[in-house]
Amino acid sequence: MSSPLPITRANPPMLHPGPVNPQRFHAVPVRTHDLDIHLEAGQRVEDAICAAVADAGCDGAWVDMAGLHADPYAFVMPAKSIDGTRVAWYSETYEPAGETRVDMGGMSVGHHGGGPFTHCHGIWTSSDGATLGHMLAPLCTVSRSVTLTATGFKGGRFERLPDDETCFDLFRACPVVPPVQSADAVLMTLRPNTDLCATIEQTARDYGITDGQIYGLGSLNGARFRDAPPMYSAITEFIINSGELIDGRARITLSAVDIEKQIYSGKVQSSDAPISITAEILLRSL
Incomplete structure (x- = not known):
């Protein structure tokens, strides 16, 4: 592999609390494999997507979340660390009333502690307006049937x-x-x-x-x-x-x-x- 990458200076470097890992x-x-993931109203977003990826025989996936409608819907946003042990943390959990539509976004489908796990950022529109944030997919329920496109990988x-x-x-x-x-x-x-x-x-x-x-x-x-x-x-x-x-x-x-x-x-x-x-x-x- 190539030599280590240079550190950039758009802002002063971010200083984290732990030792700097030499592998950057x-x-x-x-x-990769193209996937269509069909979701039905009433399904939990994370459970349904992870099941579809597993059924396709993939080790993980990147999912295009545009077009998802969910109710209830929950998300967090970036925030300062609440105890100073990290440089940042998450905001309070937002749960807008009624249905939320994902306008654009992506989800990494991965693994944690013996089971599937997801990480999703996107832009969505709810009763509170348009927001960019971090979806809490385990707390979201599909409210309209939809087929999402995805890239599965092995x-x-x-x-x-x-x-x-x-x-x-x-x-x-x-x-x-x-x-x-x-x-x-x-x-x-x-x-x-x-x-x-x-x-x-x-x-x-x-x-x-x-x-x-x-x-x-x-x-x-x-x-x-x-x-x-x-x-x-x-x-x-x-x-x-x-x-x-x-x-x-x-x-x-x-x-x-x-x-x-x-x-x-x-x-x-x-x-x-x-x-x-x-x-x-x-x-x-x-």
């Missing part, structure tokens, strides 16, 4: 594990035995202060990928955009709206929300989108 990102080659998965550096339990890209032959994608997770685009580009070079689709979510310590004002907030959550790798260069448009509930959207400027806590990325070769 994890990458696992996987084989040979690797997101495994939720304790992280000494950040003092969070975080998804980590991990291999699954047996490894796949003829992988066509890379699953990756990024650590604090690594740059989003630079890490994806380096990983693409490592695995011989020049063109592809980029999916993912995570948190950023500020960002500069090519078509919008910069985001200086250090505690945020983001979702990739659209992402492409073209001739080895990452082209990413994302939306993020900060602790003031301010939403930022734009085309990321290369080397100016450092991770604050983590990012979960699927790079699928074209």
Whole structure:
């Protein structure tokens, strides 16, 4: 693999309470499969999606959540740490009245403690208006039947594990035995202060990928955009709206929300989108 990535400086580096892990990102080659996930009204969102992924024989998946309607619906947003043991935490749980519609969003389907686990960021509209946040999928119930599109994968998965550096339990890209032959994608997770685009580009070079689709979510310590004002907030959550790798260069448009509930959207400027806590990325070769 290539040498360690340089630390970016869109904001001062994020200082976490634990020791800095020398491995700044994890990458696992996987084989992908297109999936349609049909949900019926009355199903719990997380249970139904995880069951569909397992039934398809996949180790994990990235699910496009656009078009989901749910009632009840629950989510949290980024917030300052309540006890100072971490650099950030989660807000109170929001449970808007009535039905909520997911306008765009993505879900990582992974594994934790012997069973499935999910992580979902998105933009949704409820009785309280439009919001970007972190869906609490176990608390959400499908209110209208819908078919979601997904990318299932084999040979690797997101495994939720304790992280000494950040003092969070975080998804980590991990291999699954047996490894796949003829992988066509890379699953990756990024650590604090690594740059989003630079890490994806380096990983693409490592695995011989020049063109592809980029999916993912995570948190950023500020960002500069090519078509919008910069985001200086250090505690945020983001979702990739659209992402492409073209001739080895990452082209990413994302939306993020900060602790003031301010939403930022734009085309990321290369080397100016450092991770604050983590990012979960699927790079699928074209």
